[in-house]
Every structure is written in C-alpha cells, then in structure tokens.
Amino acid sequence: MRIAVYSTRPYDRHFLEQANAAARHELVFLEPRLDAATLAAAAGSQAVCAFVNDRLDAPVLRGLHALGVRLLVLRCAGFNHVDLPVAAELGLAVGRVPEYSPHAVAEHTVALVLTLNRRIHRAFARVREGNFALDGLLGFDLHGRTVGVVGTGRIGACFGRIMIGFGCRVLAFDPQPDPEVQALGVAYVALPELLAASDVVSLHCPLTPQTRHLIDSAALARMKHGAMLVNTSRGAVIDTPAVIAALKSGRLGSLGLDVYEEEGDLFFRDLSGEAIRDDVFARLLTFPNVVVTGHQAFFTEDALRAIAQTTLANVDAFEAHGRPVHPVSVERLA
Numbered sequence: 001m002r003i004a005v006y007s008t009r010p011y012d013r014h015f016l017e018q019a020n021a022a023a024r025h026e027l028v029f030l031e032p033r034l035d036a037a038t039l040a041a042a043a044g045s046q047a048v049c050a051f052v053n054d055r056l057d058a059p060v061l062r063g064l065h066a067l068g069v070r071l072l073v074l075r076c077a078g079f080n081h082v083d084l085p086v087a088a089e090l091g092l093a094v095g096r097v098p099e100y101s102p103h104a105v106a107e108h109t110v111a112l113v114l115t116l117n118r119r120i121h122r123a124f125a126r127v128r129e130g131n132f133a134l135d136g137l138l139g140f141d142l143h144g145r146t147v148g149v150v151g152t153g154r155i156g157a158c159f160g161r162i163m164i165g166f167g168c169r170v171l172a173f174d175p176q177p178d179p180e181v182q183a184l185g186v187a188y189v190a191l192p193e194l195l196a197a198s199d200v201v202s203l204h205c206p207l208t209p210q211t212r213h214l215i216d217s218a219a220l221a222r223m224k225h226g227a228m229l230v231n232t233s234r235g236a237v238i239d240t241p242a243v244i245a246a247l248k249s250g251r252l253g254s255l256g257l258d259v260y261e262e263e264g265d266l267f268f269r270d271l272s273g274e275a276i277r278d279d280v281f282a283r284l285l286t287f288p289n290v291v292v293t294g295h296q297a298f299f300t301e302d303a304l305r306a307i308a309q310t311t312l313a314n315v316d317a318f319e320a321h322g323r324p325v326h327p328v329s330v331e332r333l334a
C-alpha cells in the first residue's frame with residue numbers, strides 16, 4: 001500500500017524503513033505537518049501516517065478522503081486530535097499504537113521529577129560556569145513523600161510502580177481503578193484528596209472533554225503549598241495561565257512539562273534562531289523552577305521501533321481484513 005508519512009523526521013524514516021525491510025509498502029516521506037495546505041501531497045496514497053501535531057479535523061479528513069485515502073494510521077497512542085465522528089461518516093479507518101513503551105514515558109516523567117527536585121538543570125549550568133555553590137539547589141528525599149498519579153493506565157501504572165520503588169506513598173485517581181495497581185500498594189482516592197495530600201502530582205490521563213483543564217486554578221488551590229506538578233500526558237489537561245499564576249504566587253513549587261496546549265506551533269522543530277511568538281510559553285521558560293522538554297517522553301529506540309512495527313501491522317491488517325489491528329472508533333470518545 002502507498003502510505004504518505006507526514007511530519008517525518010530522520011528518526012521516523014529510519015525506524016519505518018527498518019520495519020518495512022521486506023518492502024511490502026511504498027512509504028512516501030513528507031517533512032511538513034499535515035494540514036489543509038499540505039494534504040494534497042497525499043494524492044495517490046491509500047493511507048496516511050500522522051503524528052501528534054498533525055491536523056486531523058473535519059476539512060482535512062474530508063480532503064484526504066476525496067483524494068482516495070481510506071486509512072489513517074497514527075504513530076502515537078493519543079487520538080484526541082482526530083475528528084472521529086467525521087472519520088466514521090466517511091468510512092475512513094483509523095488505527096493507532098496504543099502501547100509502544102509505557103516505560104519510555106514513565107521513565108521520562110521520573111527524569112523530570114528528579115531534575116526539578118534536585119535542581120539538576122541549574123546545577124549543570126552552574127558547574128560549567130565554575131560555580132560550585134549549593135545555595136538554591138536544596139531538594140527533598142522522595143523516600144517517604146506522597147506522589148499522586150492521575151490516570152493509572154499503562155503509563156500511570158508504570159510510573160506508580162517506579163515511585164513505589166523509591167519508597168514513596170502513592171495515591172491515584174482514575175474513574176476506572178485497576179486492581180493490579182491497587183495490589184502494588186497504590187491507594188485510589190478522589191481527585192481533591194489526591195491534590196491536597198501529594199508532594200508530587202503527575203498527570204497520565206488522556207485528553208478528553210472531561211480532562212481538558214482538569215488542573216485549573218481551583219485544582220491548583222487544592223494542592224499542597226510548594227508541591228510539584230508534572231505533565232507528560234497532553235498539554236490541555238492543564239490550564240497554563242492558571243499554572244503560571246500559581247508559580248508566580250509560589251503556591252506551585254515546581255513544574256515539569258513534556259507537553260503544552262499550543263505545542264503544535266513549537267515542538268519537533270529547531271526554532272533556536274527565531275523569537276518565540278507564544279508569550280504564555282515564553283513566560284513559562286523564565287521560571288527557574290520550570291523544566292520543559294519538547295514532547296520527547298516517548299523518544300527511546302525501543303519505543304520508535306515498536307511504533308514503526310505496530311504502524312505497519314495496522315496497515316497490513318487493513319489490507320488483509322479492512323480493519324487495523326488497533327482501530328480507533330467513535331465509541332472511544334465516550
């Protein structure tokens with residue numbers, strides 16, 4: 001099958017070509033993001049392969065369908081950016097990679113927690129300047145502290161397991177508690193209780209209408225004074241201006257982000273020679289107690305290999321049976 005692969009970076013190409021070693025599919029690698037202006041490049045392809053910041057709204061889906069595209073394969077787990085009702089109406093099949101490496105994202109989350117707590121970002125810069133003073137670098141023992149996990153699916157469960165290994169007390173909130181997670185020693189509580197008791201709050205829920213701005217000014221007001229907030233899920237789960245206000249007042253002790261609500265215009269590109277036009281994002285970068293990574297939590301060799309293999313397996317299954325191995329349907333929005 002001919003597949004137009006949007007938002008291609010060299011690493012995507014490398015792992016997709018490896019997974020396609022038997023050359024069963026014709027991969028057309030396209031660097032631009034998919035949107036109304038770039039969709040014409042999919043002409044002649046029966047499938048489109050897209051990533052997290054590609055535009056998959058109604059006009060783009062209709063445009064792709066008109067070009068003859070019948071399958072959309074996402075190189076990611078999240079599908080909040082796809083207009084699923086329109087895909088269903090068009091009969092456009094959608095596949096995703098539900099699990100590639102929960103460890104990749106969970107371990108990156110731990111990296112953010114440790115960096116913020118022990119001020120590794122500041123220590124790194126200081127030592128290179130010959131400044132070995134410790135003032136301002138004071139952290140706390142994670143052992144014995146309370147960590148709140150919002151969403152205990154694949155990634156949240158993995159993160160919770162690691163934090164239990166650190167000797168933390170782990171609380172969780174999830175509308176669907178998992179007995180296996182409970183068996184690890186994780187205690188499920190209501191969200192307000194989790195926010196009030198946790199020294200570290202880590203977000204691992206999907207972006208849905210219910211979780212959009214889940215962490216708003218009211219939720220931040222419930223958090224322990226000086227607590228740490230980490231978001232590696234989706235940017236819009238937090239209300240960024242509210243978080244900035246909480247950082248300014250000192251109520252929020254530190255913030256680790258791998259995702260940002262408006263990341264589509266920023267991430268996965270080298271903008272080091274340009275002015276950042278997003279003032280909210282630029283303000284975030286001014287805080288010494290904020291660490292931002294550019295949606296790299298998934299970025300391990302293991303994860304990229306698994307993403308490429310599952311993506312092509314979705315195409316194989318669609319070719320053979322008219323349905324990807326991991327379909328995404330409108331029901332999943334409920």
Ligand code: NAD
Pocket residue numbers: 077078098099102105150151152153154155156173174175176204205206207208210211232233234258259295296297298299
């Ligand atoms: P998952 O589907 O396995 O788990 C999500 C969990 O969230 C489920 O247990 C679900 O019941 C729970 N949930 C749903 N609504 C909730 C709510 N209102 N409050 C609390 N919990 C809720 O998903 P996953 O694979 O663990 O992924 C989790 C998140 O991580 C997703 O948002 C995904 O988009 C994101 N993600 C980020 C990266 C990255 O590179 N930063 C990579 C992969 C996934």
